[in-house]
Amino acid sequence: MAVTIKDVAKLANVAPSTVSRVIANSPRISQKTKDKVREAMEKLGYHPNFNARSLANKSTNTIGIVMPSSANKAFQNPFFPEVIRGISTKAHQEGYGLYLSTGQTEDEIFQEVVHMVQGGRVDGIILLYSRINDRIMPYLKLHDFPFVLIGRPYGEQEQEITYVNNDNYKAAKTVTEYLILLGHQHIAFIGGELDFVVTIDHKRGYEQALQNANIPLKDEYVVFHQELQEGGQDAIIELMSLMQPPSALVVSDDIMTFGVMRMLNEMGINVPDDISIISFNNVLVSEMSSPPMSTVDINIFGLGFEATNLVIEKIKQPELEPKNVIIPHKLVKRQTCKKVVYLNS
Amino acid sequence: MAVTIKDVAKLANVAPSTVSRVIANSPRISQKTKDKVREAMEKLGYHPNFNARSLANKSTNTIGIVMPSSANKAFQNPFFPEVIRGISTKAHQEGYGLYLSTGQTEDEIFQEVVHMVQGGRVDGIILLYSRINDRIMPYLKLHDFPFVLIGRPYGEQEQEITYVNNDNYKAAKTVTEYLILLGHQHIAFIGGELDFVVTIDHKRGYEQALQNANIPLKDEYVVFHQELQEGGQDAIIELMSLMQPPSALVVSDDIMTFGVMRMLNEMGINVPDDISIISFNNVLVSEMSSPPMSTVDINIFGLGFEATNLVIEKIKQPELEPKNVIIPHKLVKRQTCKKVVYLNS
DNA sequence: CTGAAAGCGCTTACAG
DNA sequence: CTGAAAGCGCTTACAG
The missing domain is CATH 3.40.50.2300 (Response regulator)
Structure with missing residues (x-):
């Protein structure tokens, strides 16, 4: 029903593999063929099937976002939308999609991470929080899965993990x-x-x-x-x-x-x-x-933006050494602080 | 490298198709075989590949969330995290994942929707806003794609669209x-x-x-x-x-x-x-x-929750008639209203 | 109750 | 520069 690579191939009088190469814009295809194929794609309203691509490619071009619990009250902290705004901006620039965790309990979230990783649902993960005794980080390390932490990892492993944090x-x-x-x-x-x-x-x-x-x-x-x-x-x-x-x-x-x-x-x-x-x-x-x-x-925006930059880097070059990025903070003085005057001074 | 259905089949001494049926918990498989296969899955740490499933099934068990522009300042309105909290809660209950739009301009967002729909990336879509002269709704209607609007559709089409709204x-x-x-x-x-x-x-x-x-x-x-x-x-x-x-x-x-x-x-x-x-x-x-x-x-939470309920319904039963749900509102009186006293009265 | 085979829609060595 | 074929990891009629 949906138009596939085969339909395009037939109309353009080429092999399906050639169509695939045109999609990937392979330099080994002549301009003439490219034009012909693209015209056919246009005419048929062809759109590549995401799941088939992912299966063949073993990559999804999507990043998983793991929140403490999106369904929890904590999600109402404006920190989260803002950090997601940063993530979203960078992800969009780089052509990545975003997949959101929805679990409520620690256990549910862990299970979701397993699905994302083992199910090949995402190429990399951003952890939006850092807590002690977290099971997720060790799991991701064990599977050598590209991930970035927003926050500081707890314990000795600090150097082995890519993270973005403030001081x-x-x-x-x-x-x-x-x-x-x-x-x-x-x-x-x-x-x-x-x-x-x-x-x-x-x-x-x-x-x-x-x-x-x-x-x-x-x-x-x-x-x-x-x-x-x-x-x-x-x-x-x-x-x-x-x-x-x-x-x-x-x-x-x-x-x-x-x-x-x-x-x-x-x-x-x-x-x-x-x-x-x-x-x-x-x-x-x-x-x-x-x-x-x-x-x-x-x-906060910068934390999300930079974290995304780092996961994508890690996805593209898995051998890269862990990196730590510190986002500068600055004191915004408004009106809740005042010099104290001790009456008996 | 990752363990597949074949590995499990080999270990359990059955055919891959049988393993598949065990995963789906088909009633046509004997309990004995199920046990044997499950044991093998356990032993190998098998986890189904999401993309392969989606490709074969033509369904992804994920819902696309379309925001006005997640990277825009408007996303900072606490309305959005709260509505997503509602969506997330229901989606998680029903075993659905969440995919987030990241586009900034109207055009980019439209393109993302096309990707989601034609690329088979999601099974249904929730539109988080309703504006006049929006291109996305007509597009989704044209493709007969399951979607729910949060808000009221503008124009004559009101009866033909499933939506959740307040009065x-x-x-x-x-x-x-x-x-x-x-x-x-x-x-x-x-x-x-x-x-x-x-x-x-x-x-x-x-x-x-x-x-x-x-x-x-x-x-x-x-x-x-x-x-x-x-x-x-x-x-x-x-x-x-x-x-x-x-x-x-x-x-x-x-x-x-x-x-x-x-x-x-x-x-x-x-x-x-x-x-x-x-x-x-x-x-x-x-x-x-x-x-x-x-x-x-x-x-707001209820809007998201109910919208999710409706898309999932629509995904499962595409022939269903459009529904409109009105979420009750209530006035919360606090301290910004006061009886006016005209001096010359 | 179970298996062999075809198919989902792509990609990519391998040949030429 | 292009094609035929195998493969990605599942599912599901079809047979038995």
């Missing part, structure tokens, strides 16, 4: 130092889920800055919650209930910060007069908080 | 009536881009409500901008510059409303004391505006 440690250290320079002594850290590597890196940076400034670390100033508004709300309730509530916050994620600020507002605590906040990601809506939040722009 | 006309009418009941006489409408059908429906509902209340329509009270913060900002500047600025706004999209509110804030105009606002969509961050915005919840 989250340094970013967290810098913003904490910034708060210290503003005079803050009681700085708390609100992290995302603790099994995300980015959370760990933020925490380390935060702690290092305090240590360097000889500010004692306090366990109760370090809390972890889900990267959602609810998480932020829970976190700030916890912190403001302390005997000595913090005067400044480092928050791992902008959406959490929304939750934090909302709750603070309900409590009648003013930002930045009573408490300073600095956050991470600079998602599109960040500047819409009131007051607009200061946050670290991690160039 | 946007009614919703807009209701919220306008609500503002009228609050005493507002100067109500403006900020719509999205005018070639989106939803914009047209909103506008009609808005106008109808005014007419019913004998409030004269004013052209200068109806403006259209892109569904982004910038659009909202431009719109409100336009409206507040009028001789008689509005005392209430109906805004097509929450993200625009963020832009509107931000600009209003800069102008020192208070919401809701000086101006009331009611918006559409209720995306996740909507309640994070200050004050939290009143908006119409259109159940």
Whole structure:
């Protein structure tokens, strides 16, 4: 029913193999034949069958995107659409299609990855997150399958894996130092889920800055919650209930910060007069908080774009050594940070 | 290199066709043989090749998602991740995969659709938007390809197309009536881009409500901008510059409303004391505006979920008559609407 | 209940 | 520069 290479061949009076070569624009075919074949293709409205090509070629020209759980609330974090926007842009430039994971649980997602890899459904994979004790990365390594991680791999394997990341440690250290320079002594850290590597890196940076400034670390100033508004709300309730509530916050994620600020507002605590906040990601809506939040722009689009660049490279040249790319971040100062004034100073 | 059906057949001492039948769990195969074959599959770590299956089956078990332009700024509207979350959930339940369009321009997207359809890359398509004079829908109809539209088809063809939509006309009418009941006489409408059908429906509902209340329509009270913060900002500047600025706004999209509110804030105009606002969509961050915005919840997740349900139905039973599903909306009252008090009343 | 064979629509050495 | 043939890894009438 659908028109195939054979139909074209018949009409153009050549062999099917010749049509195939014309499609591939082989230099070994004469211009005259090419013209003739192309005309026939045009006339019949021929379009190559993707599955047949993939089967013969053993390649699909598509990239699999693995999300923590697209059906989960976490997908609502604007980080994901933005990183996909970056991936999409580069993929489209290079003629690659995008296949999306849909699993909800860790196990379902793992099974999907197996399907993608062993079923030959995609040529390469981009992992949109990095968590500790993840089964997927070891699996992909074992099968020598081209993949790129967005984030930092956890553990000793760091050099063996191609990844794109920000210097989250340094970013967290810098913003904490910034708060210290503003005079803050009681700085708390609100992290995302603790099994995300980015959370760990933020925490380390935060702690290092305090240590360097000889500010004692306090366990109760370090809390972890889900990267959602609810998480932020829970976190700030916890912190403001302390005997000595913090005067400044480092928050791992902008959406959490929304939750934090909302709750603070309900409590009648003013930002930045009573408490300073600095956050991470600079998602599109960040500047819409009131007051607009200061946050670290991690160039989410760039993370996706560069990751795609790297998988495609890896797909085309599997022997390539692993590469690590660090996307620069920058502090976007808005209106949630203020110099602290101690009344008794 | 990869283990195939033949390897399994050899190990299990059966014919490849038998292995194939075991995979399909055909009732015509004895339990004993099934066990034997499954054991062999297990032992070899067999995994069916997706492309070979698709080629033989002429079906891919994947759904194509067509976005206005994933690489465009518009994708940053939280509507899209949320609708994809709905699609993803249902697709996963039914064992379908997701393939994403990546084109930027209308032309590129059209070409991608042709690839998906003629290349046999997907079994069905979900269109995430409905605009007038769209080439894609006629193309899909022409090829009798299973697809579902999220939104309302424009023009006479309404009955011939399967779609999922809200009653946007009614919703807009209701919220306008609500503002009228609050005493507002100067109500403006900020719509999205005018070639989106939803914009047209909103506008009609808005106008109808005014007419019913004998409030004269004013052209200068109806403006259209892109569904982004910038659009909202431009719109409100336009409206507040009028001789008689509005005392209430109906805004097509929450993200625009963020832009509107931000600009209003800069102008020192208070919401809701000086101006009331009611918006559409209720995306996740909507309640994070200050004050939290009143908006119409259109159940974005449900739109995606139901659309997926319908495409899969259509894929399985192509002869099915077109269906239209209306997802109920509901007004979420928060704090951007207030009864107007005319000083000279 | 199972097997041999043809076919899905391409690609690509191999010959010429 | 072009063709005939085998092959990619499945599925599915057709026989038995």
